[in-house]
Amino acid sequence: MSDYAIVPGSLTAIAQRDGASLAESFANAEVVIICDVSGSMQIEDSRNNRSRYDVELEELAKLQATMPGKIAVLAFSDNVEFVPGGVPPMMGQRTMLDKALKFAKIADVSGMRFILISDGCPDQEGEALAIAATYKNRIDCIYVGPEAMPEGRDFLLSLSRLRGGVQVTADRAKELCAAVQQLLLGW
């Protein structure tokens, strides 16, 4: 997809619909989803033998269409990007979660929910945990790696517990949309 791809229900789509700015659109957002787009997300072991990334995109699009204007998407690998169009680009490099959490802290305002989607351990575990501990709001985590490799899942569990969040699994990004809804609606 191009750098400027926009999915229905994304912050950009809502801003365009309403003739508003991105910042005004963000004023109504309730959740920041921090998406891992590191190299391992290109592994083609998800639904219908597609990559975890492709399935993640599909699930995020479904989520934003279900909750229009409520979801802000950040993508991270070596760098972090705010992706108001709702389609995180594949960066395919390292997992710099500490950088992502530092960036996302801009949005750590009263009542904001954070959901981290990742399939593995970050490059700087200690730094990531230290930054997560400074958040005012909870960070829930969704593990999208394979069930057979629990290290990544265990890390996300530790991170989510720092601020009272929870960790769920959406095996290789399948049923990601349902997992997010489960977290938001407390199913």
Next chain:
Amino acid sequence: MRFRTPSHAHCELEDGLLACSFPYDPAFIAALKARIPASDRKWDADTKRWIVTPKHAPVLRELVSQILGETLILPAVKFDTPRVVSKTIILKYIGQTKDRGNDERQAYGYVESGWNVIFPESVLRTWFHAPGKPGEAPSLYATLGVLSNVSGADLRTAYRRLARQWHPDVCTEPDAQAQFVSIQHAWELLSDPGKRARYDAGLLLAATVPVPKKVMGTGRFAKFATVPGYRPPLRCGRLIVMAIEHLDKFVVTEILSWDDIVENGKTLSTSWPQGATEPKEYWL
């Protein structure tokens, strides 16, 4: 004394400006008007001469050579640093900035003696805290003419001031309704602390997103890019400015203060209805 149309082009220096007479040629006049911005030239009907700022001397020489087939002898020009003076202006009306062929867009301000005050867009944006990128809508703070760290009380004061000025019941500007709605929307969002905090976060996040090239109008889109001018939130007032005198006009370099014009406890508001020859005044 009657001045005749000269048979040859001639320029002399008067009070630091070029005073030029040219043989009558419609093509030459059209080219002069197209190449030299209106703010840098003036037709003196009494002496039948064009008064032009010296920086356009090369343009005059080129046009005279190309169109009139003559060689224009220009006086030696000494470029003095223009003197910036402090002025109090009773501004009766200011509209939107426009592209007038200068380095940046300008708005002309209407005072007692006419459209004699020029406001470069950057000067207005600085005063009203509306930096903005080309094509970008002003922030909600800029809509209300305040900084992003404005207190709740000052925010309310700014909102009330503008809401009075732009209310469609008293303001006959063509865009009064749209402006009033924008002001209302800005107030409703910014007066809610939770939404304001998210909006502030949104401003920081949005600043990290690059503007697509098509919006900026680069390459083959450049000549089609039409970016609306800047519309200051206030249309009149008593201003103290720093300005440079330039061809009987004052070009503002900095606004030092902008207060309402108040008489007998009432505040002046002005509009310029379509087709009007002067602003309409309302006392609120």
